[in-house]
Amino acid sequence: MKAVHFGAGNIGRGFIGYLLSKSGYDLTFVDISAELVGNLNRLGTYKVVSLGGEKREETVGGIRAVVLQDDSGLKKAVEDADLITLSIGANHLKDTGKVLRDALQERRSRNPEQPLDVIACENALFATDLLRESVEEGAAEDFQNYLRKKVGFPNCAVDRIVPNASVQKESPIDVSVEDFYEWDVESAKVKVNSQIRGVNYVENLAPYLKRKIFLLNGAHALISYAGYRKQYRFVHEAIRDPEILTAAREFHSEAARALHLEYSMGESDLKQYSEKLIARFQNPYLKDELTRVGRDPVRKLSNNDRLVSPLLMCEKHGVECGGILYAIASGFAYDFADDPKAVEIQKSIRENGIENTVQRFTGLEKSGKLVLGIAERYRQITGKDSCSRFPYQ
CATH class of the missing domain: 1.10.1040.10 (N-(1-d-carboxylethyl)-l-norvaline Dehydrogenase; domain 2)
Structure with a gap:
């Protein structure tokens, strides 16, 4: 299984990317920062440090990254992905939806039968609905039919505090998190990704x-x-x-x-x-x-x-x-x-x-x-x- 995650910041690395990696996904990060993408590709692994009663470290490996501006690299990653997740800030969903629409249109022409789920993991109410509206805006009817048949857009609730804690880091991409997390996902809208480790699939997300x-x-x-x-x-x-x-x-x-x-x-x-x-x-x-x-x-x-x-x-x-x-x-x-x-x-x-x-x-x-x-x-x-x-x- 392959996943693409937009936003390689602390939430992306320390929460969503962490769980996807632990679930066995081959993980590609997409980020606007060329420096961060360079570090992810150069190092290939990072540590997630959980801060609770005691400090605990886990390693996330087998990762790669592309910059958002790399149109061909982004479209290639999206082309054969099973899952796309985002933690980019709710204010950026509309603009990112337009970028994602172009990548999904390319995917449709090259890989039309493979199902996909897209989940916006933001601190906002029904963020995936907002993203889907942006993806569909101005799109042709045949593309919208493709989305309805092959692409799931489940909403979710995400909960993990990922502060800029001043702990000793061995590399610039290590990340500190609290030792609690919760990720609730609308089960009825999921097309294929129903076994993500740590996810609570619920019928009524509201x-x-x-x-x-x-x-x-x-x-x-x-x-x-x-x-x-x-x-x-x-x-x-x-x-x-x-x-x-x-x-x-x-x-x-x-x-x-x-x-x-x-x-x-x-x-x-x-x-x-x-x-x-x-x-x-x-x-x-x-x-x-x-x-x-x-x-x-x-x-x-x-x-x-x-x-x-x-x-x-x-x-x-x-x-x-x-x-x-x-x-x-x-x-x-x-x-x-x-x-x-x-x-x-x-x-x-x-x-x-x-x-x-x-x-x-x-x-x-x-x-x-x-x-x-x-x-x-x-x-x-x-x-x-x-x-x-x-x-x-």
């Missing part, structure tokens, strides 16, 4: 995907933004702060209640998942920087992402959502000068005011109670009124 996006990514963002304002550097430092820990638990409680009402997920199971996440956030070996977790607040504050999506589910089911409002407000208060997206938000607040800015970036109704609630908590957080900077004091 509950797993939203549980992960809400409780892991949403709370992670909250910890980042609140911790940054308190001048912490790492996630494990910020979550030890009693106020931030209380805020994270409140966020979890509200989001979990909404998930229970939406999908009939067991409340005790959600509580256990929450406690496991809190323990993972407290892992001191990861040294996960808050500015890494919080980067690109424009995307994280968008309507269908980790903060606003659970807010809307809470509103749908009449669930108290003060903790989630506080998390979103903390995102608008995030003013890290080296993050261009944070700078963009701060500029909008100065020029247009907080209510207009919240409406612009979240897509929420401008005069609605949710926008007003976010704006009120933003003013509390930034000290623009007499209320507490942290509502959980």
